Amino acid sequence: MALLSGSASVLAPTLSETGDCFQIAVRNWVLRLLGVLLGRVGNDYGGSLLHTLGAEYVKLSGQRVLEAMAQEMGLPSTIALAADRFAQIPEVVDLRIGRANREAVFHVFVIMPTYNDELMDRLIDVEIAAEQEAEKSGYSLDVRYYPYPIITPASVGVESLPQYTKAI
Amino acid sequence: MPPLAMHWAQAEHNRKVAYSLLSATPSVKDWAITVAFYAMVHYLEGVLALKPEKHSDNQKSPHEFRLQKARKYLSHSGAKSYAKLYQLSRLMRYLCYRSQVAARASGDWMNDADAQKNVGKVEVVRLEASQLTGMPL
Numbered sequence: 001m002a003l004l005s006g007s008a009s010v011l012a013p014t015l016s017e018t019g020d021c022f023q024i025a026v027r028n029w030v031l032r033l034l035g036v037l038l039g040r041v042g043n044d045y046g047g048s049l050l051h052t053l054g055a056e057y058v059k060l061s062g063q064r065v066l067e068a069m070a071q072e073m074g075l076p077s078t079i080a081l082a083a084d085r086f087a088q089i090p091e092v093v094d095l096r097i098g099r100a101n102r103e104a105v106f107h108v109f110v111i112m113p114t115y116n117d118e119l120m121d122r123l124i125d126v127e128i129a130a131e132q133e134a135e136k137s138g139y140s141l142d143v144r145y146y147p148y149p150i151i152t153p154a155s156v157g158v159e160s161l162p163q164y165t166k167a168i
Numbered sequence: 169m170p171p172l173a174m175h176w177a178q179a180e181h182n183r184k185v186a187y188s189l190l191s192a193t194p195s196v197k198d199w200a201i202t203v204a205f206y207a208m209v210h211y212l213e214g215v216l217a218l219k220p221e222k223h224s225d226n227q228k229s230p231h232e233f234r235l236q237k238a239r240k241y242l243s244h245s246g247a248k249s250y251a252k253l254y255q256l257s258r259l260m261r262y263l264c265y266r267s268q269v270a271a272r273a274s275g276d277w278m279n280d281a282d283a284q285k286n287v288g289k290v291e292v293v294r295l296e297a298s299q300l301t302g303m304p305l
Contacts, residue, residue, distance in 0.1 A: 115278035117285065124252045132239065140232055145259055147277070156262070 078137040079104050082130035083164045089126065091119055093148050096161035104134070105142045107158045112147035120145075172217040176303045179210035183294065186287050197283040198260035204287040205257040208250050209234065211290075211297035215241055218301055238293075246296045249289035256286055 075083070075097070086092050086108055094109035112119065127143045134141040146156060153159040186204035189196040212234055216223055219241065227233040231254065238250040263277055298305050 114276075115282055117282050120252060120256070121248075124248055124255065127255075128239065128244075128248060128251060131235070135236065140229070142229070142232060143255075145255055146262060147259065150277075151262060 075099070075104075076137065076139065078134055078139055079141070082106070082134055082141060085126045085130050086123075087164060089119075089122060091116075094153060095164040096153055096158045097164055098158070098161050102139045103142070104139060105144065107144050107146065107153070107156065107161065109146050109148040109151070109153065111149075113150065115147075172214045172301055172303070175210045175214035175217060176297075176301070179207045179214065179294070179297075182207035182210060183290055186290065190284060190287055195280060195283065197278055197280070198263070200283060200287050201253065201260050201278075202257040204290045205253040207290050208253055208293045211293050212238055212242075212250065214303065215297050215300045241300065242293065242296050246293050249292040253286065253289055 079097070079099070082104075083095060083097060083106065086095055086106065089110075091111045092108055093111055094107075096107040096109075098105040098107070108123070110119065110123065123145060130143070131141045146152075153161075153163075182203050186200045186207060189200035189203060213223060216234075216237060219237075221237060224230040224233050224237075235247075235251055235254065238247045242250065260278075294305070297303065
């Protein structure tokens, strides 16, 4: 099981730094959207094609795409970017987001049939960076991890929440 | 909420209990992690007792509040240790309560070496709390 999203550094810089990682965040969203639209998720040829299409699209309209990503889920850009930090971790198979006012809860499902300390360290690094960014924008972020496949969205009752990442 | 000395005493008690749960046969890893986290909570509350915040009483989300204060007052290593134990204690409890394979998962999911390593994170927060409060180790 893998994600369509790329494998960029998990310590992506902030939106204000508008560098490569910003483009990666945008590209990941474009790829996910195209994956759904084309129904080619999980297919190697499709993934390669989508990467090419996505890269071209990002070159044309990066900023507008991230804005659209935030609008699609009704997310503030700070929260959308935090979600993308987690989506860039290959072991993250599903991310559900609950939100009320200026508080967001990330339900992060991670492939971890047995405990993986190195992965946990990577998750905590991303979490701390994301919480600090959210805090600066006046949001609070509560991140909850679940070891997949032992625990699934249905087993914790969050399957009806909006899904950020698309597992393939 | 009790003052610094009482938080410190509770933290030291929890720390000892965490290590004794680890050294039991068989080791009780899930609760060792959880008790180690609650030792950290009291070390941090001890630090807060000397700060303007004073304590986490009356906070809508005390855990979120303490995570934020850990980032504010502890080093990156201390804040990361605190956040990691918080998440692990919650994760281990999810394995207990939410999983259909709970009995196996809570005992076998994490190996002994990783349990020892992570319970040992309490020392990072204890040392920093001692430096910040002047409480002896």
